[in-house]
Amino acid sequence: xxxxxxxxxxxxxxxxxxxxxxxxxxxxxxxxxxxxxxxxxxxxxxxxxxxxxxxxxxxxxxxxxxxxxxxxxxxxxxxxxxxxxxxxxxxxxxxxxxxxxxxxxxxxxxxxxxxxxxxxxxxxxxxxxxxxxxxxxxxxxxxxxxxxxxxxxxxxxxxxxxxxxxxxxxxxxxxxxx
Amino acid sequence: xxxxxxxxxxxxxxxxxxxxxxxxxxxxxxxxxxxxxxxxxxxxxxxxxxxxxxxxxxxxxxxxxxxxxxxxxxxxxxxxxxxxxxxxxxxxxxxxxxxxxxxxxxxxxxxxxxxxxxxxxxxxxxxxxxxxxxxxxxxxxxxxxxxxxxxxxxxxxxxxxxxxxxxxxxxxxxxxxxxx
Numbered sequence: 001x002x003x004x005x006x007x008x009x010x011x012x013x014x015x016x017x018x019x020x021x022x023x024x025x026x027x028x029x030x031x032x033x034x035x036x037x038x039x040x041x042x043x044x045x046x047x048x049x050x051x052x053x054x055x056x057x058x059x060x061x062x063x064x065x066x067x068x069x070x071x072x073x074x075x076x077x078x079x080x081x082x083x084x085x086x087x088x089x090x091x092x093x094x095x096x097x098x099x100x101x102x103x104x105x106x107x108x109x110x111x112x113x114x115x116x117x118x119x120x121x122x123x124x125x126x127x128x129x130x131x132x133x134x135x136x137x138x139x140x141x142x143x144x145x146x147x148x149x150x151x152x153x154x155x156x157x158x159x160x161x162x163x164x165x166x167x168x169x170x171x172x173x174x175x176x177x178x
Numbered sequence: 179x180x181x182x183x184x185x186x187x188x189x190x191x192x193x194x195x196x197x198x199x200x201x202x203x204x205x206x207x208x209x210x211x212x213x214x215x216x217x218x219x220x221x222x223x224x225x226x227x228x229x230x231x232x233x234x235x236x237x238x239x240x241x242x243x244x245x246x247x248x249x250x251x252x253x254x255x256x257x258x259x260x261x262x263x264x265x266x267x268x269x270x271x272x273x274x275x276x277x278x279x280x281x282x283x284x285x286x287x288x289x290x291x292x293x294x295x296x297x298x299x300x301x302x303x304x305x306x307x308x309x310x311x312x313x314x315x316x317x318x319x320x321x322x323x324x325x326x327x328x329x330x331x332x333x334x335x336x337x338x339x340x341x342x343x344x345x346x347x348x349x350x351x352x353x354x355x356x357x358x
Binding site for chain 2: 006007010011014015018022023026030032035036039040043044046047048050115118119120123124126127130137138165168169172
């Protein structure tokens with residue numbers, strides 16, 4: 001049975017790390033609904049194992065590893081089978097009758113559009129490349145932190161980061177299309 | 179990394195334009211409360227997501243709808259394929275390719291529903307990992323083209339199934355994807 005003290009302790013331990021965990025969930029899953037599910041799963045798991053959480057020196061990395069392992073273990077597989085109901089306007093082509101000519105994406109000045117273009121390019125990367133470049137370049141993780149999180153050696157991560165950036169440059173430099 | 183090139187630095191500057199994902203207001207509090215509640219109850223709550231709709235629906239043939247699945251260039255829309263005909267497209271792994279689905283409607287169709295079911299390893303650009311997509315659309319009388327950028331992320335290929343439904347009527351079309 002949980003006591004009020006347990007609830008307070010749990011909140012005290014996790015609260016400082018919530019933003020970083022939420023961003024990690026987003027980076028891993030790439031979608032809000034899946035990110036929320038993954039985040040919630042981790043909260044439940046961490047709370048159920050409050051004694052372990054309370055015993056670690058650094059709850060942040062512990063929670064991040066818990067999330068990553070959970071993602072790898074099964075969340076990803078379930079998410080892939082979900083039906084997504086989309087807004088037609090989110091489709092790359094602007095939906096049916098989307099005959100508008102493609103513009104050079106990098107000439108777009110609006111930062112929202114630039115972000116959308118970048119996200120679109122990121123979506124074309126393999127998962128392992130997307131995750132490393134997002135964690136490193138967007139969220140400021142050090143390669144050693146990503147190694148700790150994923151168990152992948154720094155040398156491999158460095159190589160993936162290099163290839164991911166090269167692919168992104170290629171994708172962003174070329175007009176979208178066939 | 180300390181060996182970033184100027185281009186890498188430009189790329190990183192671009193990342194600064196990526197909005198940091200933020201949860202809905204109150205999400206953290208609700209997540210913590212739910213976790214504590216589940217610990218108290220000692221059980222795993224099976225969360226349902228109303229936002230996700232179940233796939234599948236009726237299968238009556240739409241008298242007013244004909245459709246063509248076209249790979250690459252537009253075929254003659256006046257020669258609709260039969261319901262079970264399978265067009266095909268060849269794709270290269272990780273190389274995006276735009277294919278057009280062409281729907282010819284005998285009359286304007288408001289609030290038609292289009293569902294795409296993708297085989298494992300083929301994705302619609304911008305929706306990584308998603309196997310089914312559904313959205314509402316409006317078709318004009320005559321030809322309507324829907325260009326979709328597809329990406330093959332593994333070599334298995336398979337059939338993309340497009341189902342167009344309007345009112346109680348619907349038709350299903352297939353596009354076979356070979357990856358090599």
